[in-house]
Amino acid sequence: MNRSRLRRLTLPELPDCPDSGKRSFNSQADAMRLIQHLHRTSKRLTIPLRAYLCPACHFWHMTSRENAGKPRRHLPVPPAEARPPEEQA
Numbered sequence: 001m002n003r004s005r006l007r008r009l010t011l012p013e014l015p016d017c018p019d020s021g022k023r024s025f026n027s028q029a030d031a032m033r034l035i036q037h038l039h040r041t042s043k044r045l046t047i048p049l050r051a052y053l054c055p056a057c058h059f060w061h062m063t064s065r066e067n068a069g070k071p072r073r074h075l076p077v078p079p080a081e082a083r084p085p086e087e088q089a
């Protein structure tokens with residue numbers, strides 16, 4: 001059997017954010033799914049921690065900022081409902 005392609009997350013292609021240049025997602029669930037995927041598979045030092053709704057393009061983006069002004073902690077993906085609503089800096 002020839003498995004030439006790794007199975008990928010299938011996400012719709014959306015335009016990058018015109019404001020931040022970030023990758024866009026239709027929903028928080030889509031963004032969180034990819035964040036969790038990255039935490040399992042990525043060796044990068046900086047991995048997004050959470051998703052936020054962008055006020056500029058109204059899509060969701062990933063961010064590695066936990067909270068502006070606070071030191072970064074290494075946490076698993078936090079539940080979104082446990083966090084106060086905030087915009088990224």
Ligand SMILES: [Zn+2]
Pocket residue numbers: 017018019020054055056057058059061
């Ligand atoms: Zn945006």
